[in-house]
Amino acid sequence: MIKKWIALCLGALLLVAVFSGCGTGETPSGSQGSSPQGEPAAEGEIVTREDGSISFTDLSGRAITLEKQPETIAVANYLVNFMLVGGSQSLDKVSALAIDGWQDTRYGEYTVFTESFPKLLELPSVGGYHNDVLDAEKVLALAPDVLLINTSQYTENEASIPTWEAAGIQVVTVDYHKMSLENHLRSTRILGALLGRQEVAEELCRRYQGGIDLVNERLSTLSPEEKAAKVYVELGNNGAGEYGNSYAGTLWGGILDNLGVINLANGRLEGAYGVLDREYVISSNPDYIFIGGAIWSGDTGGDQMRMGFTIDEALAQERLRGFAGREEWRGLTAVQNGDVYGVDHGSLRNIADYVFTEYMAKCIYPDLFADLDPEAEMHDLYATYLPELRYTGTFMIQWDRQ
Structure with a gap:
């Protein structure tokens, strides 16, 4: 009798829980x-x-x-x-x-x-x-x-x-x-x-998370020694004649942290961004150099790094050669090996910017990420979600030494 009464009470409580969980x-x-x-x-x-x-x-x-x-x-x-x-x-x-x-x-x-x-x-x-x-x-x-x-x-x-x-x-x-x-x-x-537009937002989130997860999964197979590449990132808005900002923990610095490489800017800046001392950059001898470009006003010297929408690759290569050709950089490992790259600074802070994590990973670990095509991925994302956009430009390049 007692067991039957307990069972009835439990059943009633379960019904209350079910119906209180519905209809919210x-x-x-x-x-x-x-x-x-x-x-x-x-x-x-x-x-x-x-x-x-x-x-x-x-x-x-x-x-x-x-x-x-x-x-x-x-x-x-x-x-x-x-x-x-x-x-x-x-x-x-x-x-x-x-x-x-x-x-x-x-x-x-x-x-x-x-x-x-x-x-x-x-x-x-x-x-x-x-x-x-x-x-x-x-x-x-x-x-x-x-x-x-x-x-x-x-x-x-x-x-x-x-x-x-x-x-x-x-x-x-x-x-x-x-x-x-x-x-x-x-x-x-x-x-x-x-x-x-929750469904579209979730699709974009899945693409972003998928791109980052793919990079992280492959990087997890590397030893600490294999991830010890030294990387220097510079914003090219000051032109080749003057050093521009580097980033620690944010923007390009955030990507480098995710890749687990040695970012020359970490521990060297008072804030999240600033200009690194050129002697420090030279003495650190980076293995890879990335120059961030865009189209800024005030290009009086005609040597700002140009990247992004409307820029053709010939102009981007011309500007990148100016940075790679700095006299004091001739002996750097990155320059000797041709590992100098241009990336579009204006495309960061964007739900599509996981492609730059993929691109930088591919530059630093080409064999590990040989199957990735970050530029095609970026083009496809815009074509899928904003097809009316007249998409033209250059967003990521490697220095052509010829």
Whole structure:
């Protein structure tokens, strides 16, 4: 009798558990689990509900809940990622950009995007492409449902954020600058939730994670001695006559850390980036050299490294020869072996930038990654997710010594 009573009680409890777990109307993504109705999601989790509300923790660590998908979004950073997730139709939701100086800072990107999507030129700007401080009054006047920013913009505009949010503008922070796998994936999933493109966001995340995992799995077969290559990365915006920034723990430095090589910049900079002493570079005798290029203004000497959208390979090779031909570099192992490469700096901070992890891995370990074609992968990603883009340019090259 007692056993029967216990069994009935357990059955009742089980039914309560089952029915209380149903009907919440929540669909978590990004990680397993769910949050109670109306409560913010746990970090790394995005919860969408049947009533249209969305909850997640953004990359500033703030719990965000939106009553519905935003109808208007001011995109103050990461326009390319926004459009890769949202497709060309995502521009219908964009009410403003932060693009003052875009043409001067990323001319190639500016050219192909504005020619492919002329609507970009019709949108108001609320700040500079490389200036973190936004026009607070203009943001208020435009009153978007969501203001999309990066982590440094969050810091620089922290005093304005309470005013914006009191006016009904939800500030959402994402981050691709750190070159962290976790941040790239979380940011992409947030974009997917904001745009109602969760499936596309997950596809992009799988491609990114798959590319990084493939590299990591193969590198795990190498001994510490085999991964002891010395690598020097320099931004070529100052031209061949003057040394440019190197990176530690971020951007190119983040990629080198993932590859497990010796980054000459690690432990030598006061911050995340800066110029290394040329005597130090020479005495370190790097095995591999990568010069980051783009199209910057102020190319008075005609020797800045040129890479990226609209650049043909002949020009990129011409500029790379200027760096490889530095008199003081003649005896360096990298130069002697022809291991000097050009890479597009403007393509970092992007859900497609795993291809540069693949490319640098292939340059340093050519036999281990002989089957990879990072440039073709990059082209395919843009063709798949943003087919209207008039994709031309040079994004990764090896110095042609002939």
